[in-house]
Structure formats: C-alpha cells, structure tokens
Amino acid sequence: MREDIRRIQELMEREGYVTDRAVATSVYLATTLGKPLLVEGHPGVGKTDIAKVLAKVLDGDLIRLQCYEGLDANTALYEWNYPKQLLHIKLDERSERPLGEREADIFSEGFLLKRPLLQAITHRGRPPVLLIDEVDRADEEFEAFLLEVLSDFQVSIPEVGTVRAEQRPAVVLTSNRSRDLSDALRRRCLYLWIDYPTLEKELRIVRGRVPGLSEKLARELTTFMQSLRRLKLQKTPGVAESLDWAAALVSLHASELDAALVEETLGCFLKDEADLRAVSAKLAQGELAALSSPLA
Amino acid sequence: MTAAPLPDDLVLHTARFCRLLRGRGLLTTPADTLQAAQVLGLVDVLDRDDFRLALRSVLVHRVEDIGAFEEAFFAFFTNPVAGPQAWLRRNPPLRPKQQRTPLSLERWMRSEGEEAVRQEALVPAPSTLESLRTPDFRTFTDEALREVTAVARRIARRLALRPSRRWEPARQGERPHLRRTLRLSVKTGGELSELAYRRRRVRRTRLVVLADVSGSMDLYARLFLQFLFALQHSFARVETFLFATRLSRVTEELESRGYSEALEELAAEVRDWSGGTRIGECVTAFLAGFGRLLDRNTVFIILSDGCETGDSAGLGEALEAVHRRAAKLVWLNPLLGSPDYQPLTQGMVAALPHLDVFAPAHDLASLAQLGAHLAV
Numbered sequence: 001m002r003e004d005i006r007r008i009q010e011l012m013e014r015e016g017y018v019t020d021r022a023v024a025t026s027v028y029l030a031t032t033l034g035k036p037l038l039v040e041g042h043p044g045v046g047k048t049d050i051a052k053v054l055a056k057v058l059d060g061d062l063i064r065l066q067c068y069e070g071l072d073a074n075t076a077l078y079e080w081n082y083p084k085q086l087l088h089i090k091l092d093e094r095s096e097r098p099l100g101e102r103e104a105d106i107f108s109e110g111f112l113l114k115r116p117l118l119q120a121i122t123h124r125g126r127p128p129v130l131l132i133d134e135v136d137r138a139d140e141e142f143e144a145f146l147l148e149v150l151s152d153f154q155v156s157i158p159e160v161g162t163v164r165a166e167q168r169p170a171v172v173l174t175s176n177r178s179r180d181l182s183d184a185l186r187r188r189c190l191y192l193w194i195d196y197p198t199l200e201k202e203l204r205i206v207r208g209r210v211p212g213l214s215e216k217l218a219r220e221l222t223t224f225m226q227s228l229r230r231l232k233l234q235k236t237p238g239v240a241e242s243l244d245w246a247a248a249l250v251s252l253h254a255s256e257l258d259a260a261l262v263e264e265t266l267g268c269f270l271k272d273e274a275d276l277r278a279v280s281a282k283l284a285q286g287e288l289a290a291l292s293s294p295l296a
Numbered sequence: 297m298t299a300a301p302l303p304d305d306l307v308l309h310t311a312r313f314c315r316l317l318r319g320r321g322l323l324t325t326p327a328d329t330l331q332a333a334q335v336l337g338l339v340d341v342l343d344r345d346d347f348r349l350a351l352r353s354v355l356v357h358r359v360e361d362i363g364a365f366e367e368a369f370f371a372f373f374t375n376p377v378a379g380p381q382a383w384l385r386r387n388p389p390l391r392p393k394q395q396r397t398p399l400s401l402e403r404w405m406r407s408e409g410e411e412a413v414r415q416e417a418l419v420p421a422p423s424t425l426e427s428l429r430t431p432d433f434r435t436f437t438d439e440a441l442r443e444v445t446a447v448a449r450r451i452a453r454r455l456a457l458r459p460s461r462r463w464e465p466a467r468q469g470e471r472p473h474l475r476r477t478l479r480l481s482v483k484t485g486g487e488l489s490e491l492a493y494r495r496r497r498v499r500r501t502r503l504v505v506l507a508d509v510s511g512s513m514d515l516y517a518r519l520f521l522q523f524l525f526a527l528q529h530s531f532a533r534v535e536t537f538l539f540a541t542r543l544s545r546v547t548e549e550l551e552s553r554g555y556s557e558a559l560e561e562l563a564a565e566v567r568d569w570s571g572g573t574r575i576g577e578c579v580t581a582f583l584a585g586f587g588r589l590l591d592r593n594t595v596f597i598i599l600s601d602g603c604e605t606g607d608s609a610g611l612g613e614a615l616e617a618v619h620r621r622a623a624k625l626v627w628l629n630p631l632l633g634s635p636d637y638q639p640l641t642q643g644m645v646a647a648l649p650h651l652d653v654f655a656p657a658h659d660l661a662s663l664a665q666l667g668a669h670l671a672v
Binding site: 021038072074139179 | 323325327328331334335338339340343345346349350352353354356357358359362442450453454459470471472477487488491
C-alpha cells in the first residue's frame with residue numbers, strides 16, 4: 001500500500017473514524033487530484049462523517065451546505081443584505097458624497113451575505129472542506145448550478161465582479177440515492193460507495209466511539225445489528241443506530257443483552273412501527289439467541 | 297503531486313481495460329481513461345488492492361456498476377486474489393437494466409398463477425363484452441406494494457414543490473417586496489420602517505388520471521392502481537378515473553385509508569371491470585362531466601393499450617380537446633415496454649398526434665421515470 005494512503009487512513013483513524021482501504025484510497029485521490037468526492041451509501045453508514053474527519057485531518061474549516069428540496073442558488077451562494085442596505089441608505093441620506101461612491105458602499109462586501117458556496121470560495125487561510133450534504137434532495141436545476149460552481153470555483157456577482165477561489169476547497173458530496181444524480185455530476189466526481197460495515201469494522205467503530213461499553217456487550221450488540229440488517233426491514237438500521245443503542249445501553253448500565261432489555265430499547269435502532277412489530281414478534285418467539293449469538 | 301512516469305504497457309493495459317468496461321455497459325468516457333492513467337501515478341501500482349481501488353474510484357460512478365467493475369478487473373488482471381471475489385459474494389454481480397425491469401411484472405404473473413391471464417395481458421385482444429367479474433387485487437405481495445409506494449412518494453415530492461418564476465407577497469419571504477415596502481412607508485411619512493417580503497410562488501400540479509381497466513389491460517391496471525393509490529396518498533391533487541366501457545370517478549374510493557379497503561370499494565364501484573374498451577366515449581364523458589378539472593397546471597394521463605373497440609375518430613377529437621385545455625397530455629402504454637411493439641391499433645393511431653408524451657408503463661422502472669414527464 002502506498003505510504004500516503006496508509007497515512008490518510010491512520011490520520012482518519014486517529015480522529016475516531018474507523019475506515020478501510022477503499023475509503024482511504026478515495027479520500028487520498030480526491031484530495032490529491034483536487035476532485036470532488038461523491039459518497040453514496042445507506043443512511044447511517046458515516047457518509048457525512050467523512051467530510052468532518054477530512055476537515056480535521058487537513059486542519060481546515062468545514063463548510064456545510066445542507067441540500068433540501070427547493071434549495072436555490074441564492075440560498076447556496078450569496079444574497080444581498082437588503083434590510084442593512086436600506087438602513088444604510090437612510091443613514092447616509094444627508095451625506096454630500098457623490099452618488100457613485102454611496103452606491104459602491106452598499107454593494108460592498110459588508111452587505112453581502114455569504115452562503116456556504118461563496119464562503120468556500122472566498123475562504124482565507126487553509127483550504128476548507130466543503131460538504132454538500134444529501135445532494136440528492138436538491139432538484140436537477142440546482143445540480144446543474146452546482147456543476148458550474150464545482151468546475152471553476154468562481155462565481156460572478158454582477159455588482160462586485162468575478163470572485164475566484166484562491167485555493168480550491170476539498171469537496172465532499174453525499175447522497176442517499178433518493179433520486180438518481182445526473183451522469184454529468186457523477187463524472188465530475190470520484191465515487192465512493194460505503195456499504196454497511198463488516199462485523200469486525202462495526203465492532204471497532206462501536207468500541208471506539210462508545211467507551212463505556214464492555215467487550216462482551218459490544219460483540220453481542222454488533223452481532224445483533226448485523227443479523228438485523230439481513231432481515232427485510234422498512235428502515236434498515238445503520239451504524240449511527242448501533243452507536244445510539246450502544247450509548248443507551250451504557251447509560252442503562254447493562255452488562256449483557258437479553259430479550260427484555262432489547263425489547264425496552266428497540267426504539268434506539270428501529271424507527272418504523274412495522275419494523276418494531278416484526279422484531280418484537282421475533283423476540284417473543286425466542287429468536288433472540290439466533291440473532292445475537294456470534295456467527296460460526 | 298509527483299507522478300512517476302508510468303511504464304507504457306501499463307497505460308496501454310489500463311486503456312484496454314477501460315474499453316472492456318465500456319463493453320460491459322459502464323459509462324467509461326475517454327476522460328475517465330485519462331483520469332485512470334493519471335491516478336496510477338499516484339498509487340503503488342504493484343500493490344494490487346491500491347491499483348484496484350484507485351481505478352474503481354475513478355472509473356465507477358454508481359454503485360450498480362461496482363459488481364461489473366470487480367468482475368472485469370478480475371477477468372482482465374488475471375492473478376486470483378481474495379478481494380474482488382469476496383466483494384462479489386457479498387454483492388452479487390450487476391443485473392443489466394433490461395433484465396432487471398420485468399421482474400416485478402413476472403412476479404405478478406406468477407402470483408396470478410393462471411396461464412389465461414398471461415395470455416390476456418400479452419396478446420391484446422379487445423373484447424366487446426362488458427364482463428361483470430369481480431377483480432381480486434389481493435394477489436400482490438407486501439414487498440411489491442412497498443416498492444410502488446416508494447416510487448409514488450418520490451414523484452409526489454417532486455410535484456408538490458415546484459417553484460414558479462412568479463413572486464407573491466409573503467410575511468416571511470426570501471426577498472423584500474420593494475413596491476409594497478414603499479407603500480408601507482407612506483404611513484410613516486416616507487420612513488422605511490417596515491419591510492414587506494415576497495417569495496416564489498409554488499406551482500401546484502394537478503394530475504388527472506384515466507386508467508383503462510378493460511380485459512386487455514387487466515394485469516397492468518392492477519400495477520397502476522397500486523401506484524395511483526400510493527400517489528394519491530402522498531400528493532393531494534390527484535383525480536383518478538377508471539374506464540373500460542364506462543367512466544367512473546374513483547378518487548374518493550382511493551382516499552380510504554388502507555389499500556385493501558380501497559380495493560373492496562373499487563370492486564363494488566367498477567362493475568364493468570375487464571370488459572371491452574371505449575376510450576373515445578369515456579374521454580368525451582370525462583370532458584362533459586369533469587372538464588372543469590383541466591387547466592394549465594393539470595397533467596392529464598391516460599393509461600391504456602389503445603385497443604379501442606369504439607369509434608376511434610371520436611377518440612382523436614376528444615383528445616384534441618383535452619390537449620387544448622390541459623398543460624400536458626401523457627399516454628402511458630404498457631405495450632410500449634416490449635421492443636417490437638408498434639402503435640398501429642386504430643385507437644393509438646388516432647391518439648398519437650395529440651400526445652405530448654407517449655411512454656411505457658409496464659414495470660416499476662418505467663413508473664419511476666414517469667416523474668420527469670409530470671412536471672408542467
């Protein structure tokens with residue numbers, strides 16, 4: 001393995017992100033090539049965390065753009081602070097200064113509300129990490145706009161002129177696949193698919209993130225979660241749910257899993273009523289042993 | 297970055313590998329090939345996993361392609377290793393799209409279990425008989441119902457929130473409403489003390505759906521009904537009609553809470569289930585009785601195979617009238633899903649000149665694509 005990739009992996013692990021070679025290689029290539037990294041995977045497998053950890057590893061700021069339906073260029077890029085402008089005009093009413101000067105005033109940077117994309121472009125200091133979270137939730141029009149920004153890292157603001165990024169931010173996009181992204185966007189990015197973790201990886205994650213958890217309980221819990229993912233559930237629990245559950249068990253001072261305990265804490269990792277009923281039924285039939293006993 | 301010069305044959309091999317991927321249906325562009333050659337300088341090419349993972353992050357753009365990539369990599373760079381095999385075991389290889397799509401349909405056919413129904417569905421043979429048979433919808437599996445619901449929900453979400461180019465005054469808006477702000481300032485003697493706001497109007501699309509439930513459409517109508525039920529439950533502005541030889545409005549029936557209840561009510565409502573088809577008459581009846589539902593924000597959808605047993609000239613006229621009044625006229629023909637189908641039936645020929653969209657609707661994948669057509 002190339003030294004750089006190993007180092008990235010080490011650095012990410014040191015920041016508490018349990019990772020593997022596929023992740024480390026993609027992150028390394030994305031940062032080295034200066035390309036955006038598109039991360040896809042099931043909910044709760046740690047897509048967003050990649051950006052957070054990357055910011056720590058690169059020692060840069062994290063700038064986050066949360067996408068949602070109806071997100072438009074204004075909210076993502078910049079807006080003029082109208083109330084402040086109006087106020088300023090009012091205050092400046094009796095000034096003798098020439099009109100052009102006053103106009104330049106109210107269209108200066110002080111009146112610009114920088115939204116995440118512009119923040120990332122104009123950021124000073126170490127290059128930031130720009131996280132474009134759940135890009136699948138925004139619509140196609142926004143995706144096209146995003147493509148434009150991501151390819152040049154420059155925007156033109158009519159009143160100010162063209163703003164160009166002095167240093168390209170590292171960009172991480174995440175998607176839950178609620179909508180298929182365009183091929184154009186996919187091509188522009190390096191691609192990383194994060195699957196549900198293997199038993200060993202999940203065990204390492206749980207142990208690393210929930211310190212008070214006993215070895216035995218950690219193993220029981222991860223085995224249970226792994227087999228839960230094999231069931232056909234409406235909302236398959238991710239690693240985030242494992243961590244929630246582990247934290248809950250720690251605060252309950254539990255030492256081992258039993259049917260009653262699982263039943264009481266089902267809500268930590270099952271977020272759908274039908275799933276709750278299905279798993280409760282399985283528990284009542286005494287299938288817990290099959291679910292949580294370590295696999296041969 | 298310091299990219300060491302790569303051996304020529306490695307670059308050549310990579311280029312050939314990219315071509316192989318293209319042959320296997322991946323969207324590998326020449327730009328990707330260039331990029332692949334570029335990343336090879338950045339990793340340890342002698343380390344097989346490094347090499348594979350680096351190529352994968354550049355050449356694969358969607359998870360569905362990972363299986364094909366691993367397979368191709370394994371076949372092309374022949375040394376057997378555990379990695380790709382393990383990956384393939386966990387994630388069985390990619391099913392190409394053509395093979396994937398009819399799956400759900402097949403399941404319905406199988407659950408139906410009678411050859412007659414299959415015949416009926418595949419060979420469109422119009423019957424003039426107004427059959428009074430009670431349909432049994434309950435042959436669907438829960439899983440199929442879930443899939444359809446998910447697709448419908450996705451489409452509904454897109455439809456519900458389409459910002460228009462127009463603005464409207466709002467208490468909390470994204471932009472100041474300058475004219476109104478000035479007007480407000482009059483009462484304070486020209487002092488701008490209160491800001492009025494405006495925001496984008498939300499464009500509300502309405503769907504009017506006429507689904508053909510005649511004999512030749514039996515199988516597909518069930519799929520589509522399920523879809524309509526889910527759509528109506530996640531998106532309020534849907535009006536649903538069923539027709540064969542007569543038109544009946546079933547919006548209210550589909551409104552009931554459970555799918556099975558809705559079906560019971562429907563079965564009671566639609567007496568001419570699986571009879572012949574008089575599309576023209578039914579569309580005319582719709583115009584006469586419910587024409588007010590059509591406006592520039594309405595998408596009118598007909599689901600039918602176009603096997604008209606009535607007057608096809610009447611169909612053309614009725615559709616022309618619909619086309620004039622609705623924002624869009626969409627015809628979904630499940631037969632279009634089969635590659636050698638040609639819209640040659642009299643009904644279809646009469647209808648074609650008036651359609652905005654003529655699309656297949658024989659399986660979930662084609663329903664999912666429907667979303668793109670439904671925007672006004």
